[in-house]
Amino acid sequence: MTATKGSNKESKDVSKKDVFQAVLLADNFENYIFGENCPFVPEGLISLNNRKVIDYSLEALISSGVHEIFVYSTRNTAELKDHIKNSKWSSLGSTINVVSSEDSQTLGDAMRDLDAKALVRNDFILVQAGVITNIALRPLLDKFRETVKQDKGAVMTLVHRKMSLGHRSRPRNVNHIVTVDSRSGKIISYNFKLSGKKLSIPLKLSIPLESIQQPEMDLYLDTVDTGIAVCSSCVLPLFTDNFDFTNMNDFIRGILINEEIMGNSLYLQRLESGFANRIVDFDTFKGISLDILQRWSYPLVPDMPLGAGQSSIYPFNYNFTYKGNNVKIDHGAEVGPLVIIGHNVEVGKSSSVVNSSLGDKCKVGQHVKITNSFIGDNVTIEDDCEIHEAVIAGNTTILKGTELKPWVLVEGKTQSRIALPNAEDDDESDSDSDIVPAGGQEGSDYEIDDDAAPGGIQDDDFIKFSGEVLDSLQRGFEENVATENLVLEINSSKYAYNISFKEVTVALTKGVLTLVVNLNPGFQEVALKTQWAKQKETILKFKDLFQHYIKTEESQRDLLNALEEYANDHLYYQPMLMQTLHCLYDDDILTEEAVLEWHSSESLYAAGKKLRSLVQQFVSWLENAESEEDSD
Amino acid sequence: MGSVEEDTTTSSLLALEALLKRGQYTRSGQISLLTLDIVEKYVQSNCWKTAGDLITWLQDTAETLRKAAASETASGNLILRLIKIVRDDFTNRHRSRNPGLMSQNSVDSEQGLDFNLEIPELRSDVQNTIYELQSELELSAENIAEEADKHIHSNEVVLTMGKSKTVEAFLKRAAKKAVFEVIVAECAPASNGHELAHSLASSKIQTTLIADTAIFAMMSRVNKVIIGTHSVLANGGLKAIAGIHLVALAAKYYNVPVIVLVPMYKLSPEYPLSTDINKTTNRFVSPDQLLDYSDGDVYSKVCAYNPVFDYVPPNLISLFIFNIGSLAPSYIYRLLHETYPQIKR
Secondary structure, eight states: OHHHHTHHHHHHHSOGGGOOEEEEESOOTTOOTTOTTOSSOSGGGOEETTEEHHHHHHHHHHHTTOSEEEEEESSOHHHHHHHHHHTTGGGGSOEEEEEEOTTOOSHHHHHHHHHHHTOOOSOEEEEOTTEEEOSOSHHHHHHHHHHHHHOTTEEEEEEEEEOOTTOTTSOTTOOOEEEEETTTOBEEEEEOOOOSSSOOOOSOOOOOHHHHTSSOEEEESSEEEEEEEEEOTTHHHHHHHOTTOOSHHHHHHHHHHTHHHHOOEEEEEEESSSOEEEOOSHHHHHHHHHHHHTTTTTTSSTTSOOSSSSOOOOOEEGGGEEEOTTOEEOTTOEEOSSEEEOTTOEEOTTOEEESEEEOTTOEEOSSOEEESOEEOTTOEEOTTOEEESEEEOSSOEEOTTOEEOSSEEEETTEEEEOOOTTSTTHHHHHHTOSEEETTTHHHHHTOOOOOSSTTOOOOHHHHHHHHHHHHHHHHHHHHTOOHHHHHHHHHHHHHHHTOOHHHHHHHHHHHHHHHHHHHSTTGGGSOHHHHHHHHHHHHHHTHHHHHHHOOSHHHHHHHHHHHHHHHHHOGGGGGGHHHHHHHHHHTTSSOHHHHHHHHHSOOOSTTHHHHHHHTHHHHHHHHHHHHHHHHO | OHHHHHHHHHHHHHHHHHHHHTTOOSOHHHHHHHHHHHHHHHHHSSSOOSHHHHHHHHHHHHHHHHHHOTTOOHHHHHHHHHHHHHHHHHHHHHHHHSTTSSOSOHHHHGGGOOTTSOOTHHHHHHHHHHHHHHHHHHHHHHHHHTTHHHHOOTTOEEEEESOOHHHHHHHHHHTTTOOOEEEEEOOTTTTTHHHHHHHHHHTTOEEEEEOGGGHHHHHTTOSEEEEEOSEEOTTSOEEEETTHHHHHHHHHHTTOOEEEEEOGGGBOOOOOSOSSOOTTTOOBOOGGGTSOGGGOGGGGTOOOOOBSEEEEOGGGOOEEEETTEEEOGGGHHHHHHHHSOSSOO
16 A cells, blocks of 8 residues: 555656546436435435545545546536535545536446546546445456456456345345356356345356356355446447447446457456445445444544545444534433434433434434434434434424334425335336346357246347337338348347347247238238238248248247247237248248147147147148158 | 745655554554654754744644544654653753753753744754664664563573564574574464464474464463563553453463563553543454454344454553663653653643
8 A cells, every 4th residue: 555655746756657547426327325306416425424425435545546536427516526625635645536517317428428538548447426445446456457468358347245135235126146257257147137135046047158168157146236347448438339338237238248249358356355335225325324333344434534634533432323522412312322423413311313323413302213314414303203214414303293204305394205226217127137148149049948938038128129120120121121231230139139049030020920010000900811912921021031030940940939929919810820831831931840840849828729720721731742752 | 945845744744644544554663664754854844943843843743643543652652752852952952052040950941941942953953863763763673682582591482472573573583592482372363473473483483373262271381471562551551452461361360471572662651541442542443354244134233343452451561671671560650751741742
């Protein structure tokens, strides 16, 4: 830790090449810790145990000897700038620059903006909003540079902390499953499975072929993203190149899927000691607050100064209570354990405060019960109140006898419920719930299929993908787009959603069948003959496309299953199934064997038997043709 | 010119402050040297004119550093000692200029002195004492080690705990004359006893490394306990690394003498405020070394203290060996009187 020793003088001497840079995001973007109506904006200015969240992050960076820190802010920049200036951080020998842009809505935007501004010149540490850590960051950077020597494509090391499931400081809805090459720490797959508190190990874990030949792999479930990442200088340009990356998950997914094409790879550094965690929701906020009071984050504890100048210190007392100056606690009051009380606070008779933080100049009346709550500065709580798991913003008065329900945020006279973590981005989370293996398509080919129904893959990505395929087909039909271009379009959607070939077949088949209905209003009312004529037209139109995708027996099976499923779901189509089979057979897309095998196989659908009897005529024709050939 | 010098002093002071705040140092000797460097820079600069200026600056600096890390007393001790020296130098100079003005009693003489009087020679006087202090700091371990022959004899069994540079030098010096055995307690959770055991064994001293739990069992075989300490308190007690109290109690039970090796800068004028959890002098660090953070929900119900220091009462200690001579705990008050100024900070 010689870096901090040198202060101003040394940091100026350091050659430009070795400037230790870090990007600290003050905003959490789409994740709101206290829900969308949170008055504390940006997240960095939320008060955690009477200090601002951003101060903890800055302290971590500065004590690790970072020379140049870029604080990126999108909202309330003036307040943030004032705060940083008043804390006199810059006198500690590191330069702190506040970079702001009101336009950045997502982490991706912020990264692209930083790239455009060309401030970061070499490898840097990316610290997201709400990171609290006491680990030394320099060794992480050094280790990353070692990794780069071994693997030129390494673009980022994600820093995780070992943390068991159900840990109080773990985000409830985020359960990453990360597969890593034990030797190098290279990430093989990264699963953003979001589920309830219970975690089921997915059977559908796709592992790419080459990784099976690897001597050892580690699969981590008890791991939490600390929000710290060591990035190479090409991370920012990568965000610029891929304008659809909005958050870190997009980035991780994008890098892993295109690993083979782009040659970029990700690494994982999983810490087993030291404190590193990130506030992302109210659960983690509560947990980390207690962790700090229990001194896990030492030296980031209330009795140690943060920053330079006269930062407030709350001395440590018995029973893990921290009290500021001039605190008056009645003899009959019970305070602690795990409580921090700001300066000039009064606590009245028979009141109890447990696992909570009270800001400066608060007044707590008599017979008040406060547990697991976070109370800002200048708050008056009148007699006989009960406050559990609540957040009270500064300058608020809680009237006599109030009982606050858990998970409530009080600001002035308004009360709002703190949203359940990730409740609002449920739709998004589902789309995140797939598995991203390195090298995309191979991954899916080796999956252990736990879906009973062959066509029953119904996750959100697939639905989105099907939609895109249908759009491509429609345009292809109307504008006569060349088959090669259609293939290109479908393939790009395939990569974007990480879709297997099997699913492509299903989507294509159903797309062609649905297309007719979409193109011809009132299609289902017209005569069967007209229906088939139109249907045949589309099938023939996309003959080449079918031929491109359906080459193996496996894919023929998928095609047949898809047709069967479609017929099962759509009554109008059932009479046309036989003609479709015939048509595809004539075009050499389906082989005789495939059709016969399908026909004799056990059906998985309700209408399976009926459908098989509907196509009996065609099948027997096939069988006859075969026997005739045989007899020849 | 003065402002540039002032800047460099301030910035290096800030750096030291930051170092103390974040606990990014390994030995208190290192802190003392850094403190002395800063003082030297200041003394050489044009920022001060009179002894009064200098003393005020020293007092402020001591306060700043004390605030940065209340548990780290080395730099504060050193600065206090310097204040005493500046006062004495000033008094001597003043007296030689105005012979017969002052009474013969040196303690009383300070009362009527005006420290704002400018004495040009003072600068070089203070400069010289700083040089003396620097060499004292650098040589303290060696000076203490010179006493080794008097305390360690052949065929003795010596017990120590953790790793102290001073103890290491002491034992190695004794090994030149005598053949003896050393038992090293590992001093968990830092376990730096391992390093000491390794170092001693490679100097061909017969060494046994034991777990802390085995200290009591081994004590009956031990002739002497020789330990280092973090600081010596004003009552003759120790503030030493956690675990030393256990050693001292076991030694008392078996009536084994406990010898503490202390360089002068570790002598602190502070009294222990409370014996169990003294909030100003102890340091409570992360329980990470003792418990596994990833264990989960247990910690909603369990809090763990992880103090860095033990307080060892003076009655458990037989002898202090300073770099300027040996003393029993009951004589610490005299040494304090000679070293530090009478007026409280």
